[in-house]
Amino acid sequence: MWNFRVTTIWGIPIKVNISLLIFLPVLAWLISSTAQIEVYAAIVSGLSGTQLDLARLQAGSTPWLIGAAAAVGLFASVALHELGHSYAAMRYGLETESITLWILGGLASFKTMPREWNREFWIAVAGPITSILVGLACYGALLALPASATVTLFVVGWLAVTNVVLAVFNMLPAFPMDGGRVLRALLARNRPYASATRIAARIGTGFAVLFAVVGVLSFSPLLLLLALFIYGAATGESRTVALADLLAGLTVGDVARPATATIEADARVEELVDRMFADRTTEFTVTDGGEVVGVVTVRDFRALSQAERQADTVADLMETDLPRFEETMEAFDALVALDTGGASAALVDGPSGTRVVSREDFSSAMEMRRLVGESGPF
Template identity: 90%
Template sequence: MRKFHLTTIWGIPIRVSLSLLIFLPVLAWLISSTAQIEVYAGIVSVLTGTQLDLARLQAGSTPWLVGGAAAIGLFASVALHELGHSYAAMRYGLETESITLWILGGLASFKTIPREWDREFWIAVAGPITSVLVGAVCYAALLLLPANATVVLFVVGWLAVTNIVLAVFNMLPAFPMDGGRVLRALLARNRPYASATRIAARIGTVFAVLFAVVGVLSFSPLLLLLALFIYGAATGESRTVALADLLEGLTVGDVARPATATIEASATVEELVDRMFADRTTEFTVTDGGDVVGVVTVQDFRALSKAEREADSVADLMETDLPRFEETVGAFDALVELDTGGSGAALVDGPSGTRVVSRQDFSSAMEMRRLIGNSGPF
C-alpha cells in the first residue's frame, strides 16, 4: 500500500501508510462516540479525583475535536514506541531502515535482526518500556493540568490509559509482536535460534487463531486483520530463519554451478528446444562469444507457436537483467536479493569466470545441508 514520508528522526524516515490516513477519521469517530466518552471520562475522573463535565465534552463539535486529537495522539505514541525500539537498536550499532505507521500500529524495519538473545530482548522490550514512560508522562501532566481544562484533561488521560494498554497488549507472546520476540529471545538462551523461532512462531499462530475467533464473535474487523497479520508474519519469519539457518556459512560461490549447459545467444528457439530434449535439462546458460550473458528456461518459450520458435533466437527470449554477485557474497543475502527482485537466477563472478545460480541451486544446497547437517560448505 502507498506510503507517504512524514518526517525523519535520527536519520530514520517516518512514513505513514495510506491505510492509516483512511482509518484515522474512523478511529476519531469511534473515540467520539457517547459510550467511549462516558467510559474514559469516568476513568480520567478517577485518575485525577476531579469529575469531568460530560455535557461540555459532548456539546456541539467537541466530540469530533476530542476524537481527532486522541486519534492523532495515539499514533504519535505509536511512533514513539517504534522509536524506542530504534534507539535500543542504535545502541547495539544496528540500523533502522524506516518506521511505518499503519492501520494496526507501527513497524520498525531493521536492516538486520540480531541473533544474540540479549540484544533482541532489550530491543523488543524497549518499545513497551517507551509506551509505559509516555503513559507516565501523560499521567503526570494530568495531575498538573487545571480542573477546568476538560477537553485537554480527557485527551491526555485517554492517552495515559491507552499507552499503558498498548504496552501490555504488545507484551502478549504473540510472535512477531514484542512479547513474542521477547519469548524467542528467552528461548534462544539455551536452544538454537531457528528452533526458538519455530516455537515462538507456533505460539504466535495460536494467538492468531484466538484473535480471529474473538474477532468473528465480536464483529471486530481490526482483530481479524491483526490475526491475519500475526499468522502471516509468524510463519514468514519462521520460514526465513529456517532458510538462513540452512544457508549459514555458505557463499553464493559455494551454491553456484559451472556453466555446463550452455547455448549461444544466436541459436534459434527451435534449436534450444532440441537441445533441451537431447540434454534432458530445462535451463541453459546463454553465452555470446564465450561470455555468459543470460539464462533461458523452458518457461520462456512455452507460449510460442512453432513459427515463432523457428523465427526467434535465444537472444530474443533470454533473461538478461540478472543480478550479479561476487562469489564471496553470503548465500542467504543473495537469495533475499533474488526474491526481492523477482529474478529466477543470477550471475556469479569469480576468478574462474562467470557462473550461474538459480533458485533450484539454492533449493538443492539447502536440501544437502538438511541431509548432511550444517557443518560447513559441502
C-alpha cells in the same frame, strides 16, 4: 506500498501508510461516541481527582475535536513506541531502515535482526517501556493541568491509559509482537535460534487463531486483520530463519553451478528445444563469444508457435536483466536479493569467470544441508 514519508528522526524515515489515513477518521469517530466518552471520562476523573463535565465534553462539535486529537495522539504514541525499539537497536549498532505507521500500529524495519538473545530481548522490551514512560508523562501532565481544561484533561488522560494498555497488549507472547520476540529471546538462551523461532511462531499462530475467533464473535474487523497479520508474519519469519540456518556459512559462490549447459545467443529457438530434450535440462546459460550474457528456460519459449521457434533466436528470448553477485556474497543475502528482485536466476562473478545461480540451486543446497547434516560448504 502506498507509504508517504512525513519526517525523519535520528536519520530514520517516518512513513505513514494509506491504511492509516483511511482509518484515522474512523478511529476519531469511534473515540467520539457517547459511550466511549462516558467510560473514559469516569476513568480520567478517577486518575486526576477532578470530576470532568460530561455535558461540556459532549457539547456541539467537541466530541469530534476530542476524537481527532486522541486519534492523532495515539499514533504519535505508536511512533514513539517504535522509536524506542530503534533507539535500543542503535545502542547495539543496528540500523533502522524506516518506521511505518499503519492501521494496526507501527512497524520498525531493521536492516538486520540480532541473533544474540540479550540484544533481541532489550530491543523488544524497549517499545513497551517507552509506551509506559509516555503513559507516565501523560499522567504527570494530567495532574498538572487545571481543572478548567476539561477537553485537554480528557485527551491527555485517555492517552495515559491507552499507552499503558498498548504496552501490556504488546507484551502478549504472540510472535512477532514484542512479547513474542521477548519469548523467542528467552528461549534462545539455551536452544538453537531456529528452534526458539519455531516454538515462538507456533505460540504466535495459536494467538492468531484466538484473535480470529474473538474477532468473529465480537464482529471486530481489526482483530481479524491482526490475526491474519500475526499468522502471516509468524510463519514467514519462522521460514526465513530456517532458510538462513540452512544457508549459514555458505557463499553464493558455493551454491552457484558451473555454466555447463550453455547455448550461444545466436542459436535458433528450435535448436534450443532440441538441446533441452537431448540434455534433459530445462535451463541453459546463454553465452556470446564465450561470455555469459543471460539465462533461458523452457518457460521462455513455451507459448511460441513452430514458425516462431524456427525464426527467433535465443537472444530474442533470454533473460538479460539478471542481478549480478560477487561470489563472496553470503548465500542467504543473495537469495533475499533474488526474491526481492523477482528474478529467476542471477549471475555470479568470480576469479574463475561468471557462473549462474537459480532458486533451484539454493533449494538443492539447503536440501543437501538438511540431509547430510553438515554445516560446512560443499
